[in-house]
Amino acid sequence: MFGPGSQFHGFFNDPRWALAMIRATVLEAAHPQIGAALIHNSTFVAHPWRRLRNTFVSMRRMFGGDEQVRQREALRLNRLHARLRGTDTDGRPYDAMDPGARAWVVATMFESAVTMCRLSGQPLEPEAMERLYVEFRAFLAAMGDDAGHLPGSPEEFWPYYDRMVAEELESTEAMRIILYKLFDHLPAPPVLDGFPALWATGRAVAGPVIGAITVASLPEPFRRRAGLPEIAGVQTLMQGVYLAVGLTRFLPDGWIKSDSIAELLSLSPDSDDPRARTITALREQMNRAGALIRLITPLPPEPEPAAAADGGEVRRSAREFFADVLDQTGDGYLTWPDLAAMAREMSSRLDLDEPEETRLYDAYAGWWRELQAALDADGDGRVSAAEYAAAVPSMAGPALIRVAEVLFEVTDKDGNQHIDADEYRALFRTAFHRDTPDADGTYSRSAFVSDFLTFMSGRRRTTPYDPLLAQA
Structure with missing residues (x-):
C-alpha cells in the first residue's frame, strides 16, 4: 500500500498533483477546526515555501516504502498536531488531533486525486479508485487513527463527502486567504529572491488563474453557500489547464520530480x-x-542598502526584524504560536525525537514568557510591532540564551560540545561559512550561542540564521 508500486506513488511526481493539493488544502481550510488551526498556528501565509517543502518531505516519508521511517514520521506529526489546539474567534474549540478533522484531511486528498484525473480527461477506473481509497485509509491508520473514521468503500465515501460539504464546511478566514490573498501576494521563493520584477510579473499572471481554477473545481453546492464567484469561461480554462499540465507526464523520467522541485525552490x-x-x-x-x-x-x-554603524553587516530595523523573523504566522503580532513555529521548524530540520523536541519547545516557551512579561504593555496577551520596537533595544535575556544553548545541544548529535560539518548542514542546509569554524574546523558552543544571540538581538541579515528563520 506504500512505496513504489502503490497507486499514490504514481501520483507523487505527477504535475497535476500540485493542482490537486491546492484544491485539497482549500477544502481542508474550509473545515472550521482545520481552518482555525491554520489561521492561529500555521506559517503558510508568511513562509509558504518553507511550509511546502516540509509538507513534501513529510508525505515522502509517510508514503515511502520504509516502515520504520513511516512510523517515526507519524509519531512526529502526532506530537506536532497535539500542540495545535485552542479557541477560534467565535469561541469554538479546535483540536488538530480531532479524529473527524484528521479523517477529513485524508478525504480531501483522495477526492481531489479522483477529481484531478476526471478534469484532465482520464477518470480513474473503478479498480484503481478502490485501490487508491484503500491506500488512503491505510495512511489514516498509519497515523494512529481508526480507519473507520472514513467509510469502508468508495461507494460509501461519496455520501459521506457530500454530507461534509453540505453540513460542515464554512467560508473560513483561512480558506479566503488561500484563495484571494496567498497567490496574489505570494513572496518569491528563496532561490528567486533576486529577481523581484520577474517574479512579480509571473505572479500577476499566474496568481489569479490559479485562484480562479481552484474555485471552479470546488463542489458547486459549497461554492454557492460560500458566495464564491462564478466567472464566465473559467470551467473551460480549468479543464484546459488540467489537460495541459497532464501532458507533462509524458516527459522523460526524471525531468519532473516533485521533491527535487520543492527543494530547488527553497x-x-x-x-x-x-x-x-x-x-x-x-x-x-x-x-x-x-x-x-x-x-x-x-x-x-x-539607493544602496543601509550598512551597520560599524561598516559590517546590513541590519534590519526593529519593525523589519519583527515582520521578517518574529511574526512567523504573519498576523501582525508576536504570540506563542510564532515561537512554537520556530521550534517546529528547527525540530523538523534536525528530525528530533523525544525528549529533545520537548526540550526545545520548553526553551521557546520560557522565552515567550520572558518576552510577554517585558513587552506586552497593554496586557492583551500578545506583542505588537509597536510594542516591540518601542521597548526592546536587545533581546538577549536569560531565556533567549537558554534557547541558544538547547538548540546547540540538540544540533550536537554526538555530544562532543562542537558542531561538525554534517551537524551544521542538518540545521542550516548549507556548508560552514568561511568565518564560522573554529581552529579545529568545528563550531564551538560559545561561538554558536554568540552568533545566535547576535542575530536575534542585533538583527543582522547576513548570517546563516536568516535562511533558517526569515525566508519565505
Missing part, C-alpha cells in the same frame, strides 16, 4: 548547492546588464 542563494550557485551566477549577470542599462538611460540610481 534553496537559499547562499547555499553551497550547485543549483543555487548557477542561479546566483545568472543573477549577477542580470545585475551587470541592469547596471549597463542604467548607465545609458536617464533613470535615477537605486
Whole structure:
C-alpha cells in the first residue's frame, strides 16, 4: 500500500498533483477546526515555501516504502498536531488531533486525486479508485487513527463527502486567504529572491488563474453557500489547464520530480548547492546588464542598502526584524504560536525525537514568557510591532540564551560540545561559512550561542540564521 508500486506513488511526481493539493488544502481550510488551526498556528501565509517543502518531505516519508521511517514520521506529526489546539474567534474549540478533522484531511486528498484525473480527461477506473481509497485509509491508520473514521468503500465515501460539504464546511478566514490573498501576494521563493520584477510579473499572471481554477473545481453546492464567484469561461480554462499540465507526464523520467522541485525552490542563494550557485551566477549577470542599462538611460540610481554603524553587516530595523523573523504566522503580532513555529521548524530540520523536541519547545516557551512579561504593555496577551520596537533595544535575556544553548545541544548529535560539518548542514542546509569554524574546523558552543544571540538581538541579515528563520 506504500512505496513504489502503490497507486499514490504514481501520483507523487505527477504535475497535476500540485493542482490537486491546492484544491485539497482549500477544502481542508474550509473545515472550521482545520481552518482555525491554520489561521492561529500555521506559517503558510508568511513562509509558504518553507511550509511546502516540509509538507513534501513529510508525505515522502509517510508514503515511502520504509516502515520504520513511516512510523517515526507519524509519531512526529502526532506530537506536532497535539500542540495545535485552542479557541477560534467565535469561541469554538479546535483540536488538530480531532479524529473527524484528521479523517477529513485524508478525504480531501483522495477526492481531489479522483477529481484531478476526471478534469484532465482520464477518470480513474473503478479498480484503481478502490485501490487508491484503500491506500488512503491505510495512511489514516498509519497515523494512529481508526480507519473507520472514513467509510469502508468508495461507494460509501461519496455520501459521506457530500454530507461534509453540505453540513460542515464554512467560508473560513483561512480558506479566503488561500484563495484571494496567498497567490496574489505570494513572496518569491528563496532561490528567486533576486529577481523581484520577474517574479512579480509571473505572479500577476499566474496568481489569479490559479485562484480562479481552484474555485471552479470546488463542489458547486459549497461554492454557492460560500458566495464564491462564478466567472464566465473559467470551467473551460480549468479543464484546459488540467489537460495541459497532464501532458507533462509524458516527459522523460526524471525531468519532473516533485521533491527535487520543492527543494530547488527553497534553496537559499547562499547555499553551497550547485543549483543555487548557477542561479546566483545568472543573477549577477542580470545585475551587470541592469547596471549597463542604467548607465545609458536617464533613470535615477537605486539607493544602496543601509550598512551597520560599524561598516559590517546590513541590519534590519526593529519593525523589519519583527515582520521578517518574529511574526512567523504573519498576523501582525508576536504570540506563542510564532515561537512554537520556530521550534517546529528547527525540530523538523534536525528530525528530533523525544525528549529533545520537548526540550526545545520548553526553551521557546520560557522565552515567550520572558518576552510577554517585558513587552506586552497593554496586557492583551500578545506583542505588537509597536510594542516591540518601542521597548526592546536587545533581546538577549536569560531565556533567549537558554534557547541558544538547547538548540546547540540538540544540533550536537554526538555530544562532543562542537558542531561538525554534517551537524551544521542538518540545521542550516548549507556548508560552514568561511568565518564560522573554529581552529579545529568545528563550531564551538560559545561561538554558536554568540552568533545566535547576535542575530536575534542585533538583527543582522547576513548570517546563516536568516535562511533558517526569515525566508519565505
